[in-house]
Amino acid sequence: xxxxxxxxxxxxxxxxxxxxxxxxxxxxxxxxxxxxxxxxxxxxxxxxxxxxxxxxxxxxxxxxxxxxxxxxxxxxxxxxxxxxxxxxxxxxxxxxxxxxxxxxxxxxxxxxxxxxxxxxxxxxxxxxxxxxxxxxxxxxxxxxxxxxxxxxxxxxxxxxxxxxxxxxxxxxxxxxxxxxx
Numbered sequence: 001x002x003x004x005x006x007x008x009x010x011x012x013x014x015x016x017x018x019x020x021x022x023x024x025x026x027x028x029x030x031x032x033x034x035x036x037x038x039x040x041x042x043x044x045x046x047x048x049x050x051x052x053x054x055x056x057x058x059x060x061x062x063x064x065x066x067x068x069x070x071x072x073x074x075x076x077x078x079x080x081x082x083x084x085x086x087x088x089x090x091x092x093x094x095x096x097x098x099x100x101x102x103x104x105x106x107x108x109x110x111x112x113x114x115x116x117x118x119x120x121x122x123x124x125x126x127x128x129x130x131x132x133x134x135x136x137x138x139x140x141x142x143x144x145x146x147x148x149x150x151x152x153x154x155x156x157x158x159x160x161x162x163x164x165x166x167x168x169x170x171x172x173x174x175x176x177x178x179x180x181x
Contacts, residue, residue: 006099006174014173021169031127031161031170036098038063039070040089040153055089055151062139063101067091104139105155106175112138118179121168127161129171130154 010033018030040055052069059067070088093101110116113133123129134152157176161167172178 006103007096010174014170017173018166018169022166031159031166033098033102033170033174034094034158034160036093036101037156037158038067038091038093038153039156040151042086042088042151049086051149052086052089054149058142058151059089059091059153061141063091063093063097065091065093065097102174106177108140109138110177112140116177118177121178123164123167125164127159127164127167127170128157129159129167129176130156 015027015030018024019027022029024030038059040059042051042055056067056069067089068091069086070090072083072085072087110119119131132152132154135150137147137150157171159167159170161170168178
């Protein structure tokens with residue numbers, strides 16, 4: 001299944017379902033998935049600079065888009081942190097790459113998590129959702145033999161929804177496996 005099929009599925013199935021559920025008067029009121037942001041905070045990178053390089057390569061492999069290193073904004077002596085030191089890796093996905101990543105996440109990566117019972121259904125109050133992943137090895141693009149450290153990441157789904165109910169309904173229709181309450 002290609003990313004364009006997920007986009008087509010949004011137009012053909014998800015939009016009518018959400019219009020019916022929330023009784024919108026126009027198609028333009030239906031919330032849209034704007035972007036997916038993947039973020040890895042690597043505080044351990046202050047000790048070993050190579051961790052950032054491997055994280056950039058892994059994140060680029062997972063998403064199919066070049067990852068960038070994020071840098072500290074100020075000095076914090078307790079964490080042995082200096083200004084402009086690399087402390088993380090970030091990727092923002094939009095359009096085709098976003099739909100392609102969402103497809104792989106829902107269909108391939110999440111089912112590979114051990115003892116998976118669904119993801120938490122707590123949104124941020126504005127219709128956006130952030131989930132944490134403990135290990136990058138759930139993605140099939142990552143070669144397990146080449147891993148020297150298991151790293152987690154946050155995945156944020158940014159929607160145009162005004163409320164959590166609308167955002168939840170949109171992400172549920174896209175196939176995110178939320179836990180049953």
